[in-house]
Amino acid sequence: MTDVRTYDLFIGGEWVPATTEERDTIRNPATGEALASVAIASKDDVDRALQTAQEAFGTWSRLIATDRADCLYRLIDLIRRDEEKLARIITTENGKPIREAKVEVNFAIQLIRFAAENARRLEGNIIPGSRPGEKILIEKIPHGVVAGISAWNFPLALTARKLGPALAAGNTFVIKPHELTPLSTLALAELSVEAGFPKGVFNVVTGGGVTVGNQLVVNPITKLITMTGSTPAGRKIMAAASEGLKEVRLELVGKAPFIVMDDADIEAAANAAVAARFMNCGQVCTANERTYVHQAVYDRFLELLRRKIAEIKVGNPLDADTTMGPKISRAELEKVDEMVQHAVAQGAKVEIGGKALTGGIYDAGNFYAPTLLTNVTNEMDITQNEVFGPVLSLIKVEDFDEALMMANKSRYGLSAYMFTQDLKKVMRMSNELNFGEIYVNREGGEAAQGFHHGYGDSGIGGEDGQYGLEAYVDTKTIYLNY
Missing domain, CATH: 3.40.309.10 (Aldehyde Dehydrogenase; Chain A, domain 2)
Incomplete structure (x- = not known):
C-alpha cells in the first residue's frame, strides 16, 4: 500500500493551505490505488499566488541573466540527482512505462537547460534614427507574471517546457498542473526551494480548470498565458483572455x-x-x-x-x-x-x-x-x-x-x-x-532546440528553442536623442 501524502498549495516558496477544504485524490491509473491528497485552490488562492509572483517579479527581473540561469542550472542538477524518484512519480500518476518516464525526465532537463543556456541571448537591436543625433533602441523585456496551464500526458516535461523559458526571460511563474497529474510539478516545486529559487518566482496552484485555470487567465496580474491541452479548453482560454487583451500561447490537439x-x-x-x-x-x-x-x-x-x-x-x-x-x-x-x-x-x-x-x-x-x-x-x-x-x-x-x-x-x-x-x-x-x-x-x-508548434485547431504560438524563448519576452522601443 502506497503512503498517501497530503499536499497544500505551493506559494511563495512555501506550502500554504488552501482556503477551501475540498481536495483531489490522485490515483494510479494502473492500479486504482490512492497516491496523494491534493489541495483545490479557490479564486482567492489563485489571486494570492499571482500577487506573490508579482511581488517577486521586480527583484527577479532585475537580476542579470546569468544569475537567473544559475538558478535553473541548480534545478537541473537536482532533477538529474532525483531522476529515479521523479520517473517513479510520473509513472504512478500518469501510467506510462518507467522507461518512458525516464526519457521524460531527461527531456525536462533538456528543456530547462536550453532556456538557461540562452538566457543572455535574448537580444535587442540598435537602429539608426530618423533625425540627427538619434538612435532607436529596441529592448527585450519580460512580460511580468506568466501563467501556465498544463496537460496530464507529460506532467513533468510540460511544466519544465514553460518554467524554463519563463524564468530565463525574467518573468515569474504560476502554474496549474492538470488535476489528474499534479505530483510531478509539486515535486519540482520542492526542488526549486533546494535550488535556492527566490520566494515567489515559482508557484503551483492545484485544482480544476473551471475555477483555478479561469482565474489564472482573467486576473489582471497575468500578462501571458501558456497552455497545453484540448482545443475546446484552448478556445475558452482565448475567449477569457481576450477581455484583458492578453497574449496567449496554445499547444492543442494533434492528428x-x-x-x-x-x-x-x-x-x-x-x-x-x-x-x-x-x-x-x-x-x-x-x-x-x-x-x-x-x-x-x-x-x-x-x-x-x-x-x-x-x-x-x-x-x-x-x-x-x-x-x-x-x-x-x-x-x-x-x-x-x-x-x-x-x-x-x-x-x-x-x-x-x-x-x-x-x-x-x-x-x-x-x-x-x-x-x-x-x-x-x-x-x-x-x-x-x-x-x-x-x-x-x-x-x-x-x-x-x-x-x-x-x-x-x-x-x-x-x-x-x-x-x-x-x-x-x-x-x-x-x-x-x-x-x-x-x-x-x-x-x-x-x-529542446527545435520549435514545437501547429496550425489551425492545433493552436497558436509555439514552444521550445529560440523561437519559443522569444515568446516569453516583450519589446520596448526607445528613441534616444543625444
Whole structure:
C-alpha cells in the first residue's frame, strides 16, 4: 500500500493551505490505488499566488541573466540527482512505462537547460534614427507574471517546457498542473526551494480548470498565458483572455498523418509507426493518428505492423519489461473504445485488439489493448478526430498526391511524418504538407532546440528553442536623442 501524502498549495516558496477544504485524490491509473491528497485552490488562492509572483517579479527581473540561469542550472542538477524518484512519480500518476518516464525526465532537463543556456541571448537591436543625433533602441523585456496551464500526458516535461523559458526571460511563474497529474510539478516545486529559487518566482496552484485555470487567465496580474491541452479548453482560454487583451500561447490537439511511400525503408517505417502510435499508450499530441501507406508496399507493411503490435507488452508500468501502460482514466478508456466501435460500425476492420483488457492486473486499471484497424477511410470519424489512445488506423493510398491530399484534409496541423528516399517528394512535402512540425524518416520526439508548434485547431504560438524563448519576452522601443 502506497503512503498517501497530503499536499497544500505551493506559494511563495512555501506550502500554504488552501482556503477551501475540498481536495483531489490522485490515483494510479494502473492500479486504482490512492497516491496523494491534493489541495483545490479557490479564486482567492489563485489571486494570492499571482500577487506573490508579482511581488517577486521586480527583484527577479532585475537580476542579470546569468544569475537567473544559475538558478535553473541548480534545478537541473537536482532533477538529474532525483531522476529515479521523479520517473517513479510520473509513472504512478500518469501510467506510462518507467522507461518512458525516464526519457521524460531527461527531456525536462533538456528543456530547462536550453532556456538557461540562452538566457543572455535574448537580444535587442540598435537602429539608426530618423533625425540627427538619434538612435532607436529596441529592448527585450519580460512580460511580468506568466501563467501556465498544463496537460496530464507529460506532467513533468510540460511544466519544465514553460518554467524554463519563463524564468530565463525574467518573468515569474504560476502554474496549474492538470488535476489528474499534479505530483510531478509539486515535486519540482520542492526542488526549486533546494535550488535556492527566490520566494515567489515559482508557484503551483492545484485544482480544476473551471475555477483555478479561469482565474489564472482573467486576473489582471497575468500578462501571458501558456497552455497545453484540448482545443475546446484552448478556445475558452482565448475567449477569457481576450477581455484583458492578453497574449496567449496554445499547444492543442494533434492528428498527425504518417505517410509511407513505396521507396521507403519499410522496416524502419513500421518501427517508427508503432513507436509514434503506442508510446505513452497513444496519449501524445504528436502521435501517429492516421497511417497512409502506398498500395505497392501496403500488404508487407500490414504484416510488419501485425507482428510488431503483437509484441507490445501491456502491464504494470513499473516493470522494466512493460512497453505500454494504461490509459490515464476510465473515462478516457471508454472514449477510445467508443471511437473504435463507431469506426467498426462505419466499416473499419479490427485486425488486433479493439477492446479493453480484463483479468488479473487489468481489472484494477485502465488498460486498452493495442489496436490495429484496417478498411479505414479518410472520411471516418476516427480519421478526423483525435483518438489519443493506442489505436493505429491504416489507410491505403494510390500515390504521393493522394497521400498529401488526405493528410491535409484535417482541421489540425501540429505534427506529421513521412518515410521516403525521394528528395523530390521531400521537397514537395515541405511546401505542401500543412503541419508545423514534420518528421522525415524517423520516429517522433521534438528536440529542446527545435520549435514545437501547429496550425489551425492545433493552436497558436509555439514552444521550445529560440523561437519559443522569444515568446516569453516583450519589446520596448526607445528613441534616444543625444
